[in-house]
Amino acid sequence: MGCLSAGQTYVSPVVKYTLFFYNLLFWLIGLVAVGLGVWAFVEKTKYAEVNINGVADLLFDISIIFIVVGIIIFFLGFCGCIGALRETVILLKIYYIALVVIFLVLVAGSVMAFAFKDQIITALTDELKDTVITKYHDDPELQGIVDWFQEEFQCCGASEAGYKDWNKNMYFNCTSADSTAENGFNSIKCDVPYSCCRNPDSFNIGLPNLLCGADMLQKLISTANKEIYTDGCVDAVIKWAEQNLHIVGIIAVCVAVPQLVGIFLARVLEGQVLDQKAQWEYSRRV
Secondary structure, three states, X not given: OOOOOOOOOOOOHHHHHHHHHHHHHHHHHHHHHHHHHHHHHHHHHHHOOOOOOXXXXXXXXXXXXXXXXXXXXXXXXXXXHHHHHOOXXXXXXXXXXXXXXXXXXXXXXXXXXXXXXHHHHHHHHHHHHHHHHOOOOOOHHHHHHHXXXXXXXXXXXXXXXXXXXXXXXXXXXXXXXXXXXXXXXXXXXXXXXXXXXXXXXXXXXXXXXXXXXXXXXXXXXXXHOOOEOOOOHHHHHHHHHHHXXXXXXXXXXXHHHHHHHHHHHHHHHHHHHHXXXXXXXXXXXX
């Protein structure tokens, strides 16, 4: 380490302010995510009772996911911003160590998902049937997500049984005496959500016919397949991912690169700050 003349510093303004503004962006993103999550949760409680009975309920509650992820991003953004601006080594350490841990967890999770693919798919499918399918009418937010998935991936239900999974929902199954149509009137049972239909807006363009999936659960797959999607959504999503590996790769890169950039900048700045402190200590002794 060489000596510096008066007014010089080991800390690069480029590295310092790049890290600051980089994390300022994520700090704001985290704040927005928390705000949206809280707003969605409050709005949801106005129209439905929210029951959190286990980890599965948390994992499938989008508003809570937004809040938790937003808090994590906000905290990391705070450590990165203040650590860079104030050249605080402890905050920089917390920041890049947390990013390293998150990165390693994601890598380990990806490896585990590949190594235990069948077991994970089975567990996920069972959870979707027991949590998402059964609570479809109880959570408007969840209902919207399920409808979006079924429409976008052209699927119905979760497992290999496909549309038959909707027998697990008390409002749709063929055995419940209280089975009701999706529009809320006591008239039809054995139906599936309108989002399973191949042409949900065949009567009025842009306005889905909520009864288009009526009576489908008691029909054979060869007959039902003419009017609704019959494949389960888990298989449909896996098939889409296999056919669009380039998109999956882009998503993976978009998740990994920002973390690696943050780790690199924070580690470089930490080294520069430590060199600067060492220089100050040396100057005081001399």
